[in-house]
Amino acid sequence: IFLGNSFIGMYAKCGSLSEAREVFDSLPKHDIVSWSALIGGYSEHGPYQEALECLEEMQLQGFLPDTVAYVSALRACANGGFIEKGLELHDELVKKGNEGNPFLGNNLVGLYARCGSFSDAFKVIHMHSACDITAWNALITGLTEHAHFQQAIDCFKDIWRHGVSPDNITFACGLKACSGVGRVHEGFELHMHIISRGLEQDTLIGNTLVGMYSRNGLIPEALHTFDCLFNKDVVSWNALIAGYVEQDMVNEALQCLEQMQVEGILPDVATYVSMIKACSDIGLDDFGVRLHLQVSQIGLNKDLTIGNALINMYAKFGVLSQAQRVFDELPVHDPISWSALISGYGELGFVDGALVTYMKSQEESVSFD
């Protein structure tokens, strides 16, 4: 059963929920961990509703969920936006005497922050004694993701006043808040502060700095920060490349792609997505095709984000047959894949293709926003 649980956990973590379910169903006996691993998978990758159903189901079968199972289910609520259900679960947990568990308070703050209920998030963080730095990090992240950049920055500064010690994740969150429109000055100040604390070589913080400058089109600053990093990983390169692509500096991006491999770092999904985007942006069709070939050789043409980028690229080049082929080779589609293909047909005046594709999407009940 331990071995079975590891398999469930492994499949659940990489999002192969049907496989996880299969292993689960094939086990003669389950324990709390089997259920929690499965719930954890559904909470992360969906369908989120399924996580909650599992929680019910395990209780029907006589298992008493522990805090791990509950916290996983709470995460499903956060990801799926089921805020009411999340509160209900939280109440159950508190009733069972779990107030002292920091996972709980942290998770609740995360739930509120992700759903945009910031006054509630603040309330919990101020009242719940068991919140730690993780809760603050979640709050800053939530504010940033809802584009409340100044509030996120203020929150970041508040941490010191509350006597909580920031960790490297906190600094990354602060920097991300400063990456929002028009806040780079604060980001620069924070950069100086980070240097004064000797934290600029931290991989997470260093990469976040490169990303902040890069996203804001401050290429010289991004490049300088990048050059100063002792240990450049694939994320560092990706952050720089994304900046170049954004500025249409495709030659520089290309040089990065070569140089990173010279230095022994393999491009990953994010690298290829940026490069494919670069090709579609400036109409570099021959290199785009070469990239398509490359990703196919390593099986990444089945990756959703890469596939979507390729569909978009071929649609822009007017090669709908190839766009369709990439689409067909994808094991799963999301609304972005569908709309990239549909608008590709539409742009070129292939009304039939657009309509047929739209009809198919409706047969699969895809919803567009």
Added chain:
RNA sequence: UAUGAUUUUUCUGGG
């Protein structure tokens, strides 16, 4: 000393 939980950097369409 190896089965499960909360926060974090780079990433996809159209506008």
